[in-house]
Amino acid sequence: MEILPILATLRRHKVTAALLILQIALTCAIVCNAVFLISQRLQRMDMPSGIAEHELLHLELADIGHAADEKARTAEDLAALRQVPGVTGVASVNQVPFGNSSWNSGIKLDPQQKTSTLNMTTYYGENAAQVLGLQLVAGRLLQADDYMDFDDVVKAAQAGDTKRLPSVLVITQGLAEHLWPKQSALGKQIYLGSDTPLRVVGVVKTLIRPSVWDDSMAQYTGLLPVRIYNSNYLIRTAPGDRDRVLQAAIAALKKTDPHRVVINKHLMSDMRRDFFREDRAMAVLLGGVCVALLVVTALGIVGLGSFWVAQRRRQIGVRRALGATRGNILHYFQTENFLLATLGIVLGMALAYGINLFLMHHYELPRLPAIYLPIGAVALWLIGQAAVLGPALRAAAVPPVVATRSV
Amino acid sequence: MFQYYLDLALRSLRRNKALTALMVFAVALGIGASMTTLTVFHVLSGDPIPGSSGTLFYPQLDPQDKDGYEPGKEPPAQVTWIDGMNLLKAHRGTRQALMTGGAVPVQPAQSGLDPFFSDARYTTADFFAMFKAPFLYGHGWNAADDDAKARVVVITRELNDKLFGGKDSTGQTLRIKDTGFRVMGVLDSWRPNPHFYDLNMGGYRALEDVFLPLTTFRDLKLDRNGSMDCWGRGGGDDEHLETATCVWLQFWVQLDSATQVAAYKDYLTHYSQEQQSLGRFQRPPNVKLRSLMEWLDFNKVVPSDVRLQVYLAFGFLLVCLVNTVGLMLAKFMRRAGELGVRRALGASRRAVFAQLLVESGVIGLAGGIGGLGLALLGLWAVRHQPSDYAKLAQLDPAMLFTTFALAVGASLLAGLLPAWRACQVTPALQLKSN
Numbered sequence: 025m026e027i028l029p030i031l032a033t034l035r036r037h038k039v040t041a042a043l044l045i046l047q048i049a050l051t052c053a054i055v056c057n058a059v060f061l062i063s064q065r066l067q068r069m070d071m072p073s074g075i076a077e078h079e080l081l082h083l084e085l086a087d088i089g090h091a092a093d094e095k096a097r098t099a100e101d102l103a104a105l106r107q108v109p110g111v112t113g114v115a116s117v118n119q120v121p122f123g124n125s126s127w128n129s130g131i132k133l134d135p136q137q138k139t140s141t142l143n144m145t146t147y148y149g150e151n152a153a154q155v156l157g158l159q160l161v162a163g164r165l166l167q168a169d170d171y172m173d174f175d176d177v178v179k180a181a182q183a184g185d186t187k188r189l190p191s192v193l194v195i196t197q198g199l200a201e202h203l204w205p206k207q208s209a210l211g212k213q214i215y216l217g218s219d220t221p222l223r224v225v226g227v228v229k230t231l232i233r234p235s236v237w238d239d240s241m242a243q244y245t246g247l248l249p250v251r252i253y254n255s256n257y258l259i260r261t262a263p264g265d266r267d268r269v270l271q272a273a274i275a276a277l278k279k280t281d282p283h284r285v286v287i288n289k290h291l292m293s294d295m296r297r298d299f300f301r302e303d304r305a306m307a308v309l310l311g312g313v314c315v316a317l318l319v320v321t322a323l324g325i326v327g328l329g330s331f332w333v334a335q336r337r338r339q340i341g342v343r344r345a346l347g348a349t350r351g352n353i354l355h356y357f358q359t360e361n362f363l364l365a366t367l368g369i370v371l372g373m374a375l376a377y378g379i380n381l382f383l384m385h386h387y388e389l390p391r392l393p394a395i396y397l398p399i400g401a402v403a404l405w406l407i408g409q410a411a412v413l414g415p416a417l418r419a420a421a422v423p424p425v426v427a428t429r430s431v
Numbered sequence: 432m433f434q435y436y437l438d439l440a441l442r443s444l445r446r447n448k449a450l451t452a453l454m455v456f457a458v459a460l461g462i463g464a465s466m467t468t469l470t471v472f473h474v475l476s477g478d479p480i481p482g483s484s485g486t487l488f489y490p491q492l493d494p495q496d497k498d499g500y501e502p503g504k505e506p507p508a509q510v511t512w513i514d515g516m517n518l519l520k521a522h523r524g525t526r527q528a529l530m531t532g533g534a535v536p537v538q539p540a541q542s543g544l545d546p547f548f549s550d551a552r553y554t555t556a557d558f559f560a561m562f563k564a565p566f567l568y569g570h571g572w573n574a575a576d577d578d579a580k581a582r583v584v585v586i587t588r589e590l591n592d593k594l595f596g597g598k599d600s601t602g603q604t605l606r607i608k609d610t611g612f613r614v615m616g617v618l619d620s621w622r623p624n625p626h627f628y629d630l631n632m633g634g635y636r637a638l639e640d641v642f643l644p645l646t647t648f649r650d651l652k653l654d655r656n657g658s659m660d661c662w663g664r665g666g667g668d669d670e671h672l673e674t675a676t677c678v679w680l681q682f683w684v685q686l687d688s689a690t691q692v693a694a695y696k697d698y699l700t701h702y703s704q705e706q707q708s709l710g711r712f713q714r715p716p717n718v719k720l721r722s723l724m725e726w727l728d729f730n731k732v733v734p735s736d737v738r739l740q741v742y743l744a745f746g747f748l749l750v751c752l753v754n755t756v757g758l759m760l761a762k763f764m765r766r767a768g769e770l771g772v773r774r775a776l777g778a779s780r781r782a783v784f785a786q787l788l789v790e791s792g793v794i795g796l797a798g799g800i801g802g803l804g805l806a807l808l809g810l811w812a813v814r815h816q817p818s819d820y821a822k823l824a825q826l827d828p829a830m831l832f833t834t835f836a837l838a839v840g841a842s843l844l845a846g847l848l849p850a851w852r853a854c855q856v857t858p859a860l861q862l863k864s865n
Contacts, residue, residue: 037764039760039848040757040760040761040764043753043756043757043760044757046753047750047753047754047757050746050749050750050753051750054743054746054747054750058743061739086534086536086548086654087536087608088536088538088546088608088609089536089608089609090608090609090652130499138498138499138500138501139499139501140499181664182664182668182671184664217498217663285536285545285546285547285548287534287548298817301817301818302736302817302818305816305817305818306736306739306740309740310743313464313743313744313747316460316464316747317747317750320460320750320751320754321750321754323453323456323457323754324453324457324754324757324758327449327450327453327758327761328757328758328761330450331758331761331762331765332761334765335765386735387735387739
């Protein structure tokens with residue numbers, strides 16, 4: 025296709041052409057980054073939890089008055105819950121995945137260390153790993169004789185009696201690999217604070233923290249052999265039974281001690297959905313903006329194309345009269361659009377990179393993967409061609425006789 | 432003259448209906464998106480107590496042990512019970528309050544209502560006066576009530592409506608955790624945004640429904656919420672919070688002048704030195720005294736997503752404006768012949784320029800009105816989002832005015848270049864051709 029005449033014509037519409045190029049460039053830059061942000065959000069929403077999300081229920085109660093013997097009542101509660109038809113497992117825990125409220129502790133690999141190595145979340149509760157449905161990858165899970173009562177542990181910690189503190193724990197694979205890269209974590213020691221040594225006896229594949237403020241630390245999780253009694257229960261059942269079991273479980277617990285209020289009752293799958301609701305909302309919003317941007321740009325190309333066609337009717341007629349085919353005219357406008365789009369895309373890529381640098385600096389976002397650039401380019405070329413097709417066809421339909429008419 | 436230009440503009444715009452619609456639509460979309468995000472940003476970064484926030488300060492101390500000590504590190508975000516009580520009793524500020532959050536079981540007297548949990552704030556007497564909390568009925572408690580661990584309570588208007596049918600309930604009894612509390616006051620509608628005095632449970636959460644003395648909370652061992660950071664042997668045990676090596680309380684002080692602020696900062700340093708010589712503090716004095724707005728800023732209360740949305744919307748507006756400039760330019764240039772005739776008939780360059788600017792202004796105005804509609808729609812959508820600040824997304828008069836100024840300003844700006852280019856047209860050349 026002859027490019028020189030096109031360039032010559034464009035030179036007569038420098039400012040308009042420059043504006044169209046700028047618009048395509050801005051659209052390209054914003055859409056590339058927005059799509060990248062969407063992919064980041066979707067990836068975050070896919071974060072593995074390691075638990076049987078579709079089989080778990082969370083039920084938490086709080087006392088209206090003062091509870092007499094929480095330990096005895098927890099035993100009664102657990103027994104009552106196990107009686108509920110359909111329940112396959114129950115655990116009394118200190119925190120639940122996606123629950124947003126978490127118990128955390130700084131850990132050290134050497135008690136002499138001045139500062140903590142990292143911050144780990146600690147799950148308590150007998151059978152928590154089994155009820156959550158965690159996948160063991162090395163060693164063993166916590167056993168009945170590992171466990172101690174929370175109140176005794178607190179007393180021992182205050183008295184500085186390390187003998188009556190837990191001595192073992194189970195951690196996630198993510199944490200194990202972070203602490204001891206390429207080594208087996210089994211048998212290794214970590215310290216809670218400075219004076220509580222714990223030996224790793226088991227490694228589970230994944231277990232997400234209850235609240236994730238930094239995605240890279242989402243798997244820094246440990247399970248400690250501590251029994252806890254604060255009316256916070258995880259219940260396991262078949263996916264289809266969940267709603268029925270939840271109602272029956274509430275009734276059973278109210279029967280054990282009616283002087284309580286249910287403050288949390290959720291299906292774990294709902295908790296997961298709520299946990300990522302802001303990411304989902306942001307992804308939808310970004311998607312909406314991308315669509316709007318592309319539509320506005322496409323309409324802009326249609327509008328400008330129509331103008332140019334109308335303006336050049338006589339020229340087109342002359343060309344047709346001199347022997348240019350309809351195809352020639354069509355290709356002329358398509359090539360013109362392709363050239364403008366290409367310039368816009370080149371400028372847009374540089375701009376996209378710049379915006380990405382800004383986002384990396386302010387939002388701790390990774391670098392824009394190179395694959396976005398060719399995909400973005402192809403998408404804009406296609407949109408440009410689709411948008412210009414209408415005006416170009418109208419141009420091709422201009423009859424040669426126009427050349428002979430004076431306006 | 433203006434009317435004639437307006438008439439010309441409307442005629443011209445009517446000639447190309449689709450194109451006019453496209454330009455107005457693009458401006459409206461851009462303005463709508465920008466105003467929606469800007470309004471949310473404006474609401475979220477606002478001053479929770481306009482007029483008084485400059486006199487409110489948040490003191491920080493560093494009571495931790497040597498473990499993990501790094502010079503220059505930020506001191507803990509909260510205070511221990513001992514330090515909080517010491518600062519409170521020292522009365523070095525005009526007013527001061529120590530507080531934490533929690534939840535209490537409310538047992539309504541009516542048989543029709545089941546017991547329920549309400550969020551609560553456990554605090555000290557100055558809280559209400561210091562934060563300018565408006566009272567509908569009654570008043571707050573006093574320092575004597577704090578000392579006496581009095582069973583007194585202040586509730587919000589919403590809770591008063593629910594429990595007492597909106598009547599003046601002062602003097603009535605409210606049962607909380609099997610204990611009778613006397614209602615001292617009912618707050619009028621009040622929602623400080625952000626929830627500045629305690630950011631632990633979300634920066635934009637609603638006001639707690641129940642307020643009662645901090646000492647009473649400890650006496651009855653009510654449930655506590657929020658963040659607690661411990662060191663040494665502290666933590667895990669709710670029985671000995673008064674002596675635990677844990678920070679879990681927020682302390683606010685009102686300081687009315689710059690000299691008072693400087694004196695308070697000195698006092699905090701002296702207090703730290705004194706505690707160090709007593710052996711309670713192990714680190715050298717490390718104090719901070721941020722004003723309310725500085726504290727919000729430091730904690731990055733405005734969600735980063737909201738900021739990102741503002742950038743995104745303005746990027747979008749830019750594309751929409753470039754789009755409109757391009758279309759307007761093409762349109763004006765196409766009318767070069769007509770403009771040439773006007774110029775040849777004696778219209779000055781300025782007159783032609785003014786005429787074209789009126790035309791772009793009309794597009795801006797229409798886009799502004801459309802943008803306002805879209806912004807209202809956008810804010811309605813934001814209010815249905817699942818975030819705790821969703822309810823706050825309302826357009827106020829200031830933002831309404833900004834929307835219009837932005838719309839007209841932006842499209843006049845967008846009209847400048849096309850109008851200027853078009854009035855450069857040489858009349859003779861245009862008349863000759865064709």
